[in-house]
Amino acid sequence: MATHGAQPPPLLQNPGSTEDYCMGRMLVHSPGIWAVNTATNHFRFFAYSLPRMLGQLAVMFLLAELLHLLLKRFRLPRFVSELLTGIILGPTGVGRLEFTRKVLVMDQADFYMGLLSKIGFLFFIFLSGVKMDLGLISRSGVKAWTIGVIAVAIPHFIFICFSEVGITEYPQIHRYRWSAIRAILRIQSQFSFPVIALLVVDLKVMNSELGRLSLATALVSDLLGTIVMAIYVNVKMGSMTAMTVVTVQAFVSGVVCVALIVFTARPLSAMIIKRTPEGRPVDKAYIILMAFLVFFASLLSDNAGMSFQYGPFILGLAVHGGPPLGSTLVDKLDTIVSGLFGPLMVTFAGMKVNLCEIYDMEFIGYVWLAMLICYFIKYLSVITPAIACKVPITDAISLAFILCTQGVVQMSFYLNNTVNQTFDEETFSMLVMAILIIASVTHFAVASMYDYSRTYSGYQKRDIQHNSANSELRLLTVAHRLEDVLAARKLFEVSCPYRESPLSIYSMFLVELVGRATPLLVDHQLGQRNASSNSRSQKMMDILRSFELQYLGYVYVQFFTSVSLPKFMHYDICSLGFDKQTSMIILPFHKKWNQQGKLIQDSNSIRTMNNNVLETAPCSVGILIDRHKIKNPQRMSSPVQHVAVIFLGGADDREALSYARRMSRSPSVYLTLVRFVPLDPDLYNDQWDAVLDAEVLKDMRIQAKHQDNILYREERVNEGAETALVVRDMQEVFDLILVGRRHTDDMPQLFGLSEWNEIAELGPIGDMLAVDTTLPVSVVVVQQQDTKTK
Template identity: 25%
Template sequence: MDHVSEIQHEYNKRVKIEGCYETIVSNPNAIWKSDSILTFYLPFFTAQVALMLITTRSAYYILRPLNQPLIVVEILIGFMISPEIIGGTPFYGSSLVPLRAIIPIETMTHFGLVFFVFIAGLDMNLDTILHARKKATSIAVAGIIIPMAMGSGIYYLLQSMYKGSHENLANHNTFKAYLFWTLTYSVTGFPIVSQILTNLKLLYTGLGRVALTAAMITDFYNWVTFALLIPYAMNEKTAIYSVIATIVFVLFCFIILRPYMEKLIIRKTTHNDWDNYQLLFVVMGAYACAFITDILGAHPVVGALVYGIIIPRGKFTEMLINKSEDLGVVYLAPIFYGNCGIRLRFLYTVRTQGVTLVMLTMFLTCIPKILSTLIATQFYGMSILDGVAVGVLMNTKGVLPLIMLNIAWDEQILSAESFSILTVTVLMMTIIVPIIINVIYKPRKLHRQNKLRTIQNLKVDSELRVLACVHNPRQTTGIINILEACNSNKLCPLRVIALQLVEMTGTTTSLLVSHINHHNMQQSGAHNSLTESEQDLETIANVFAAYAEETENTTKVETLAAVSPYSTIHEDIYNVAQEKQATLIILPFHKQSSLEGILEDSNSAIKDINQNVIRDAPCSVGIFVDRGIGSLFKVDLRVLMLFIGGPDDREALAVAWRMSKHQRIHLSVVRILLSGEAAEADSSSSSHVESKGLLSAEVDNEKQKELDDEYVNSFRLKAVNNEDSIKYLEKEVHSANDISEVLNQMDQIGCDLYILGQGTGRNSMVFSNLMKQTDCPELGVIGDMVASNNFGSCSSLLVVQQYGFERIEFETSTQQSSEASANNDGSGELFVKVE
């Protein structure tokens, strides 16, 4: 007997000992012939759950810099329980989870697995799948067929290189083995792909949209293939009857059960008539369907998946997931991965088959998806880099291949070597996907490629693209009025990308808001059955569509939604602006006007979003403070632009200049000339002083003045002298008090909208000192004054920051809060309320 045969002989003996054992129970109970559930099984089950929760959460925070989704960490920790690693220690095998407790724990894992697949069904959207574009569908189909064809060839090659007994080789060189091997090759895990794209901020790029839709379609067809082919592996003689019965059951669910459930759920959701007991009956429907498909000869998870798909999407789905997700997904599903790890024998496989064969297998397993996707994307003109990136993302696996491999293990279809190699490959591919994508595809690096994405440098006949960000429908009216003011030049058409900003709640369903067609949302049920985010998106889309019709379709409007944690949603705004080649981003202010005209905080998180956006935006940015601006379709608009100097003021003047061409706008430009104390330079405010020196800072300051004079003179020559609706005025100030006096004078004259520059690049000692007292530094010194309730103005405000220059560095919220409280004694206020 050679060395490999000896290892296999010892392994087979150990498997028989672990797989077949005798339990002697001394229990006087005449009904339950087992140990006490409360005193024996429950403590071990609780210990297993606690172990998985603690280890997975700890590992998740450690691996966060690698952008790994939580499910990947759960699979990794589950594999660490292999008998060759943690599972083989005396503490785990004897004290924590003894052999007698494995079967009951495995039963509970299947309970959690059914619920996990039910949640996966809720995440799928048939409207998106059935109405997907040809590109995504072609990539999905190619990513299923080609890998299955190549997978059979790879399995045959590896079988020819197998080291071991010929008897063992013959037992696993069957049609069933080929079927399971190739099915694993074709799988793509849609939930993990969506999480990876979200973490890497690629969800709203062209590549992200194609990859997400293709992953959803692939995942759906993978489940269909699984439901149709698995019966042949489990019971080949009666498989055809199982398949026919399963198809009949699915048709019954969609044709008969789905319409009834849709009416019932929409009616009760509309009237908010759900309680926990009724929700429990809905959840138990997943287990009832799982039981039926199990009886029919298919796998139980097929019934749970179908049941999840037929439930109508919207407010009810969100409520159901929020109330019940933790049980199956958070607590029970990780134990399923631990159960997979118990069966893993990877080190044994390396010893018997050699490192070369194992590495070759893992490498060849990654190739079919990339190759098939690359072939499909070439027909649609995508670059090779994008094709490879989509192919890498399609290699992301999920829970389905693990279910397949566990069935193959239970039915002894695949050998221990094949099971171990494929299981580890599933994990490794899912781990390295976000790392590879982060390396080869970084759209954030593209932000600084175009230095001319400003309105000042926009050519006369170029299209103006504006990314209008809103959080709720209330903010749309004022921003639309600003957009209409910019829609003044027929030679330079306006294109609006309306982006709703939605805070991610943690469910994959919310990620699809931006990819669900507006008409599909209306067809999915009554308006009241939609989630709050979907209702807002529908309202926002209708408002912007009405605006496009009101302009006689001269303005092109596109409505999207960005769903992400508020702490990183600014990166999604960057990517959408980059993708749509926007020239200007308009953001709503974090305060809203009350009925009395006082600005009140609506959501403090919006302030952080605005500061994050203007810190490194890929184009110019405007923050809009809405105090109720009138519609240009009905009334004339008085606009006042205050020009002090610097790149932001030049950009603000460019915006005002464009608005002045609208026939219903009257523009007044007031240039504030600094002299005396107000003109003293503050060299320390320049961040580049240390590297370039004080002389260079002074030269830059003089250069900015020259650019200011040149642009203002051009404005006076081309606009003021040729338009009766434009006025130009100059005011000289000597101190901070003079600035407040000028602002009070201008406000008493009256205007509907202020347009100001944020003020980056001004090297004035007065403005540097005033900046330390601002409550909202993202508005700049003058903007913070005008927006202050103490100023007493009723005018709206648009603060503009030009792209391509240094950005202001904001202090943390804690520092701002402490300084604001320190200035609340009134000494820092420049204005008293004007009665």
Template identity: 35%
Template sequence: MNTIINVNQSLFLTIDKFNETFYNVCYASPPTIVSDGLWVQIDYRKPMKASLPLLELQMLIIFCITQFFHFFLKHLDFPLFVPQVIAGLLLGPSIQLEALDRFKKSVFPYGTQDTLATITSIGYTLFIFITGVQMDLSMVTRTGHKAWTIAIISLVVPLIISVPVIGFYLQSNLGELIKDLGPLVLSQTMISFAVVASLLNELKIINSELGRLALSSVLVSDIVGTTVSCVANVLGGTGGTMKQFSLSLVALIAMIIFVLFVCRPAMYWIVKHTREGRLVDDGYVNIIIIMVFALGWVSAKLDQDFMLGAFVLGLAVPEGPPLGSALVKKLELFGQFWFLPTYVTCLVMKVDLSVNFSQTSFGVIASFITVTHIVKVIACVVPALMCKIPLKDALAFALILNAKGVVDISFFSTLYDDSAISAQTYAALIVSVVIIACIVKGGLKFLYDPSRKYAGYQKRNIMSLKSNSGLRILACIHKQHNISALTDVLDICSPTTQHPIIVDVLHLIELVGRTCPILISHRLQKSLSMGSHKSYSDDVILAFDHFEHENYGAATAHIYTAISSPTLMHDDVCQLALDKVASLIIVPFHQRWSADGVIESDDKNIRSLNFTLLEVAPCSIGILVYRSPLLNNSSVRLAMIYMGGKDDREALCLAKRTLRNPRINLVVYHLATGERMQNLEYLLDNKALEGVQKSHNGMENMSYHEVKVNDGPGTSAFLRDIVNEHDFFIVGRRHENNPQTSGLTTWSEFQELGVIGDLLASSDFESRAGVLVVQQQGKDT
């Protein structure tokens, strides 16, 4: 009997004859790839029996299932790949229900899983390539002894401990499980840079000190592990003869040399011939993508993993813009966020949790996994404690180096496909990846809180400084136009030789095309010859060198560049402010105005950063709204709006420091209701104003005015009257339960500026005056 079936419907037709089973492979030629439409009535030309519509339907179903579980699990802080694993278990043979089985047989017929996994493995290849692009290989040479020590110990110790354990089990009667022990230990010992970087990004601690140390250690571990794996693959694929081993090793080294000395210089040539600010030509990007798969094919021919070529080429790509960032932007959405989740689901669809687990095999697998990770935790904690890392941070660090994720699932699938491990072991390993990933992420959230190091254990504000002491400021810069704004504000702060200002300038650059954040001290680079290389911060360095020269002996500037993700920039700012014992952080407002008052740019990332800094900054913070430059040779009409509260007291302290500059004419406006409140805040406000009230009569460049204001509309009307009389305003941010601001909070557009700052920055006032909004960060916050 001849039966014609579509290749996507089934690869094999089973025919029973004389108690024997024959497999009759049927293939429709030419194959039906694209459907003729929904209205075609021929059976073998139905839409879902065509290859492409079926593939699209499968990917759509997987996407919907993963997003459904992700919607619920993201609120419980599960790792991002867990919904993909659940989708694989649901669509695989692990869950056996009659209705579900019929659905899976019709939508995922036999043979299509492998086709789907092969196509979506493109996403995994691109993911590995992007990981290599985002790696900063120079970290290996710059990594300190801590990272090297911990990385090597965490690799070697579990392997050494496992040798006697394997010997013990070899003497036992474990049957088929014996061959799984070697790959089992190796799989639990190795750790991937991509997995750790993804975990740290999820937890938003990649910029923390612990995150940087973990990335350095994992990078060393990953490079060492990849090297050992390559040598092992060469040995395994040569048949044991020295000649074949030598030829394979030489071919592998030749491929790496080709990448380093041909591909990498060619990429630098592309970067050199790309004009600053322009995108890399798409033709170059497409050639590099073709090279990714060509080198993968070469790797496979050399008995190596297909991903090795993509990884090595990724390492050769110059990180960051313009080439690295162009590749990441072009491939990330297609590979990492579309094909990769489908690929993970396809790998997990091979898992069959309904297989019979004997008590012995389950106990051996579980004990091996548990013991290996416990040994690895101890191997990480002990050297970390010897390096003076606190116990909680050492435990968190050990958990990071035990992380599991997508790369491990792919590795286990490869072992299973190569028959290196059994189906029971494969199922146990996939489940262990989910359990370990959840334990690691939950344990890290419990053990490590990067914001706790920003807590104010001592006063770091302007009020706490002695009257004759210097002022240390951390000034943040995002774009070139922020430079003149900050130098104007620093001039207003009136540095003198008796009252100097130390400025730590932090140039914040968005991290694109790389994983590892960077903090550069340009003071350390001054003695180095930079050649023809142009730094991102050259203009910043020149501007503040000039500022320091103009205020010789009165101002000192230290320049830093931080390259990190916008969501994690606050870590760089807070850590530097903490290290430098800064009393004030100055950050630019997220909007920029043109000369005629029209908004030129509105950066939501900067606004988000400002909100975060207001919450976690370890010292006082000021948000600078800058509209027009202050003329160096003319007087500056400065106003301070005072209504009471700790933020206003802090702003008043800063305003009084400006009086050392004779160019500055300060006016302090005290908006009062006339009521006397006998509480602590009222007494502190009066004490802060005493010095201003008594001394303004004897100072030519300061005046004091008390204005009676009873409500919010009165405050708004008063500010509208004086806004064009001044060049610059210093105000406090918070005025809780203040009658002078009643009714104004509802209409505030920018909460980060407070009520008064928002009014002064409003376009309704048509003012060109700059505003510095100050928030005090005291010991009690």
């Protein structure tokens, strides 16, 4: 037999040679069906490693997607679908079939899929570290620190005591099984920030109070738990060898490894950021360099006595998160890592589950008992301090479920222990099933208990109509761009702030969250500075500050910045409106025009955000369609603002009229109320709304008799087509038009208009004003606070 130092065998070995060579054929690439050699394997594509791996990947992702389409209706996360895919394809499911086992399912010698899943997991852990905001630790309040420290201290204390003393009191457990029980307790005691961050996104509570508390507590618990466990493992290594020097050596190796990664990556990332022009993505060469450092950090930590994934995780923490480096890394790598390689670890682990061959039922019972006790202790360690910190009971229960959830990180720990033969196949199968059950129950329980819209339950009459005429008017304006702030200021100028009825403006600038896992709400009044702030946001603040100085003593402005994912921005908007008790939220329209009236922006994300705000807002909402940019040579500039209200009837029209009446207090505003009356009044049979409308219109007619800048008009129309003609004529005259969003379906004034409605959230009249004109007339589509569903 050849030794390790022997040279490779020659192509033609001489007969009678004294050395024997052991040659193994690596069947990687299939020669195809047209190959000259007609060996049997040439026609079996899946006998070769590469076609088999590609076939496995195709089947995995197809089955996982089909399962997710089915299970998401039952509020189960994608993680469950990916894990079930592995179990179905493994020896528990179709892997038991002879045909499937030969053609598709991997055997013990096929390690390519395992290597690919580990590489994907390295980048998943690296990106998780990049998304972590270590500054959140210093910003976390006493509540998050209290819950996080207690949640780490109690489980780890019980685990260490039982591992060192308690386990020896159970002779039923063979001493060769002690290592497996200790590993289970050690892994169960840990908290995983990446898993929890993914969960709060899936549950759509990322920007809620529960989501923020979960992320802050998870970050504290994860880092503290990792430090405690690293110290325990090093001390344990020294005690097992009866040599203190081993503990010292392991500790020094770990510290040197961490220091080398941190003090290399930190200045390197700072240099990359310095060389990147403002507003530009990081150069591709630096992204390749960071990918190389992921492998190097993994190699370094693996040889320093730590687990192979700790190096990339520390590297991710050391990299400067957020734009430009962190955001570019996430933008370039997150799609393929989270969508392809990250789930591969879960499915690969599921394919190793074998529920059909379980023999040692007694030990399996101890495994389940250990997991249940650990979960129960962790749950109590979270919910008890949460209730003591005066967290609402429903939120405390949900918080405990979220922090105790398990996912791909715990799966990787179990898989590593299986490779190291700490767990046998039976134990690993039970642990994977426990992860599946915990993840399913957690997602379903929190989704059932926690409803963000319930935050505004009982929150009544927060609108302009029911606001006292001489009281403070509180408005929340939302801005994505500089043009949004300019449009909002023009609206505020005609809102007539004065001493007896001041105007309080809460301005929220929206910034997309990139390169981070934790959202951020910056209160600029508290001296907070947004890490991603730039000259653009400063200009936006300067515009409203100048407006505040112009009406000094009558206008008060406060500034906030929300850094969040676009699909969760409406949570911050509604939450701020609720906290500040605003009467109306002013939203920018999702379309923008240039000076020639040409459409230059049509954002689906802004439109989705507006729809979400309309559904969950704690007060009235106004969508501002700004067209002041458009030039009209036929209209002369004038200091007088001509404002109109289109009134058909209903709560939203009454709210729009109430806002316009406030504007009419300004002598520079000329208000025209145009009421559309059907030719046959009996066709409109909502008597209660008719009574309320009559009361509001009566007050308006009385006010018009005493004010020269108010005009009341009635237009009798037979159907929607006649209404459309009058509305189009109004666009030629007025600078600002206010209209209600919702009207009843049986209104004769709107017959036929709904069929042409392109933007449903604006209503038929608002849609007409938003789409069918290129004139410089701005529109505010008003929705009064909806208290029926609260």
